[in-house]
Amino acid sequence: MTALSPGAAALPPGCLVSFYGDDYTGASAVMEVLGFAGVPTVLFLGLPTPEQIARFPHVRAIGIAGVARSQSPAWMEAHLPEVFARLATLKAPISHYKVCSTFDSAPHVGSIGKAVELAEPLLGGAWHPLVIGAPAIGRYQAFGNLFAMVGDVGYRLDRHPVMSRHPVTPMEEADVRLHLARQTDIPVGLVDFVALKNGAGDARLARERAAGARILAIDVLDEATLAQAGRLIWEHRGERLFAVGSQGLEYALVAYWREVGLLAPPGDCRPAGVRDRIAAVSGSCSPITARQIAFARDRGFEGIRLDATRAVEQVAWSGELERAASLALRALGEGRDPLVFTAAGPDDPAVAALHQAIEASGVPAVEVNARIGEGLGAVLDRLVRAGGLKRVVIAGGDTSGHAAMMLGIYAVTALAPLAPGAPLCRAHTEGAHDELEIAFKGGQMGAPDFFCAARTGGGTNH
Known part of the structure; x- marks a missing residue:
């Protein structure tokens, strides 16, 4: 496993990323991206006590796994503010509400929009990046539309053979902006891959923010746009930034940190070995x-x-x-x-x-x-x-x-x-x-x- 680069002194001390996963599998995926990239990470399976946090003094990322994806807005109002307040005490420059990489959610269950509304007063930030695309797991976003691979075949999410038929949150809309607009009145904008490819990402971000957008979906199609997404987030984070997305957000940060020498190149991850019975x-x-x-x-x-x-x-x-x-x-x-x-x-x-x-x-x-x-x-x-x-x-x-x-x-x-x-x-x-x-x-x-x-x-x- 790699470690933070000797040149990583430019990274702030302490916790770099704090996150809440709206289900356990998604939260562990964030830990995977950061941990195997050389950013020591711990994931708590519930609201941690200060004493439990103190048992991991070496970590640079701290997460909390939850079950919000399967819960109602009323449940979120009752439970998430305490979680977001705990994340705020970690004072990480990036706080992340981790959602499924297929963005499955609805106004009545697992509402991502409701979560953003609850987090915004506590975790702040002048804007909120939304990054879902992650090439490593077969997720791509173009002009705001989300695509997911099944084997070697890619599907727009509203035509995806699994997610279009999800028993709880079937995806009927592939445009993440339109899907999210059903869950919140917070204005949603877009930094598309054309702007990223043409070096106009910063200008597009500024234009969308000036037009009133507070949530900014960022297209990711390949490793280049992934790193550009990470650059926009890191360079425009201000004192702190609340972000939304899949583990694509962490993939983006890692890609940018490596590109500018803040993180060492990836090393080999050893297998854990065989168990006689599981x-x-x-x-x-x-x-x-x-x-x-x-x-x-x-x-x-x-x-x-x-x-x-x-x-x-x-x-x-x-x-x-x-x-x-x-x-x-x-x-x-x-x-x-x-x-x-x-x-x-x-x-x-x-x-x-x-x-x-x-x-x-x-x-x-x-x-x-x-x-x-x-x-x-x-x-x-x-x-x-x-x-x-x-x-x-x-x-x-x-x-x-x-x-x-x-x-x-x-x-x-x-x-x-x-x-x-x-x-x-x-x-x-x-x-x-x-x-x-x-x-x-x-x-x-x-x-x-x-x-x-x-x-x-x-x-x-x-």
């Missing part, structure tokens, strides 16, 4: 995760389906969790890696069955989804304790937050790369699981062999 849980409905589950089952993982419809009633749900945990423990005892999952892709009948069960029960969907995530976490906690496991995987952005809480983890640090956006992490706890290695995998992340790569400690990047 366990995984998944609440993801993504077809990418479905392919990964099928790949793992074909190679010896014990697939155990969890009937999520039972989560609408607590007693039935407790029995279902006990059934799944018993099967998973038996698999461990027989030398197989258990993989407990709720669905195999968006077309799995289990997805529609869950929606019908929630509607019939009258229990709020957000409550049921939290119960599912917590249940998967409880199963995983039992497997770790009873099986003496040292490495686990949680798949699903919304699932990861609730499940991780059940493991008693208060912070993680990057350990080794598995796939872009889904690193293997070292867990920090107050007790039993302090040596645990854990990976949080978003639905869109990872090659088909992801779960197998997690077992061997080093995956592919295709």
